[in-house]
Amino acid sequence: MKYLVFILSIIWTSVSFSQGYSPFTTVSPKRFVNPIDPSDNDYYFLSTLTSFSGDTTTFNQYLRQSGYTVDVTGTVCVGWGGMIQPTADTTWLGRQFTYNALTEELVHSNASGEVLSFDFGLTLGDSAIFYSGVSYDYFIRYDVLNQESVIDSSDWVKTFTIWKYDGLGNLLSSPLNGFEINLSENYGIVSFIDCHSFPSIEKGLTLMGQLNPTIGYYQLTYDEVYPWAPGDTLELRGVNTFQGWGVQTTSHKLITIQNRIETSDSVWIYLNIDTQIDETPVGAPGYPDPYNIIYPNPIVYEKGSIIHALPHKGVQGSTIYLHDSIDNCGIRARIRMYDEFNMYCDSCDCFVPYDGNGSSAYTGEYQEGLGIVYSRIQQYGNWIDLTEAELIYSNVGGVQCGAYTPLAVGELELDHDKELIKIVDLLGRETTIKPDTVQIYIYSDGSIEKVFRVE
Known part of the structure; x- marks a missing residue:
């Protein structure tokens, strides 16, 4: 009997301590949601710069453009073309945090620069302080290790709970009392708190989706954008204008879905594309080239793949990606990307416009069920041409939207x-x-x- 207990103890120890349970990785962007309010889901993890020192990994969270602007007159952030510039958002996890793989300690700083230290290496049943205030402490306690469902998968999960106590050991009231921080073997953090706003805001969050490996909902996927089947039709209209001459070229595309082939992991969509070019002269000597939305033929994508990995308002170089909603024939999901010629300046925490004379910026939108619904190229400086295209009619799955133009x-x-x-x-x-x-x-x-x- 002692021998059997000893063997079971070895097995339990192996299960408990041999697995990584790394909260975050460099290749797994995550999206979280407020379980109390499903519409409150703008909580992303995406590391844009990761460094390693011994057992410690330092994550630099992505920057996103906030709606808050500052006057940068007289600073190095004045740049080209303005005095009032948008600032950066440091996100809910903070701009930078570390994880020690040996001690299993995750260390954050809140908006006030105070330290939050989560000990995920606790022995089952033990607890540790992760934040100390003037007259209170917040603890995490390692409660249980179970095989549980993580969205749509099964995995081993460590469960830690949060508790708030005063200096005498009395339990204090807190919205986070009993909140579970779940750490999955293969998916890392499954539920966590808003570290940047803590303790002024005590908010718990749960995993909405993750990439690499992909589970749940991270953002708009190609499957959602292209549900097209044979017989579905879409009509696009493009305009290219020589504003200096006052002339434009208008083009139309009528796209009919010919075939859709699916395998276990991929999709091929074959298109029939009819094109019409209309030219409208107003006395100028020439006409601009046609402009319109372009699709490959066939459209090929891997099932479950997403449009783009960057999070909502994520800024990469001068391009900003937005995952927001639009009401178009009852369809409410889209991703929008655009260039702003803005570069982030660390010294004054703002985005600086640089001289984009002679360059162009692209704006594009994908929408659920409708594919690419808008595109535009905007020239800067001496280039004043206007080129834009949009979806003007669709009949997808028998649902018509927009006004068809006979070609x-x-x-x-x-x-x-x-x-x-x-x-x-x-x-x-x-x-x-x-x-x-x-x-x-x-x-x-x-x-x-x-x-x-x-x-």
Whole structure:
């Protein structure tokens, strides 16, 4: 009997102490949600810079642009083009924190620079202080190790609870009393607290989704964006304007889904794309090239893969990614990315615009069920062209959205380098026209339709 107990003890010790249970890793972005308010889910972990020293890993959390602006006149952050600049948001975990793999200690600093130290190496049943105030202490206690469900997976999970006591050992009231910090073997932190705002805000959060390995919901996926099946249709409209000349080229694309092939892990979507170019002269000598949203054909993606790993308002270089909502035919999910020509300045905690003369910034939007719904290229400085495109109609799964524009498929693009243009229809009949005066449509029955413009 003693021998059996000894063997069971070895097995339990092996299960308890041989596993990593690392709270955060460099390759696993995480998203958390307030369990009391599901709409309060803007809590991401994403390390943009990680350094190692012995057993200690230092994580630098991503920066995100806040809605708060400051006057940086007279500082090194003045930069090009303005005095009032947006600041950075240090996120709920704080800008920088460390984890020691040997001691299993996770150390954060709150907004006031006070230390929060979580000892995840406790022996089962033991407790330790993770934060001390003037007249109170917050403890974590290691309560249980169980195999539990983590969103849609099963894993070994260490459960720690939080308790607040005064200096005499009396339990004090706190919204976090009894809150569980869960640490999973393969998925790391499953539930945690808002460290940056603590203790002024006592808020617990639970895992909403994680990448690498992927579980739960992190942000918009390609599966959600492209549910398209054969017969679904989408119509796109693009405009490219030479603002200096006052002319523009308008293009339309009618996309019909021909086929959808799925394997156990991938999707192929084949498209039929009809294109029409419309030119609207107003007396200028030339026309801008057509601009529109572009799709590869076929569209190929791995099931479960996301549009982009960066978190909400995450700033990478000069590009900002937003994961927000829009109400379009009852569909409420999108990701938007745009360039701002802003670079973050550590010395004054703001984003500085740099001289983008001659450069261009891209804005794009993906939306659930509708694919790419908007794109735009904006030139800066002496470049004043306007190029943008958008989804104007969709019929996906029998649900129609927007207004369809009938196309004369087969329209010719006029050659503006010649004084006269000779058109030969499918029956061999010839027509000669002047450029900039007429649109020509050739139909499948061989007929020609000429639509004259009035200048």
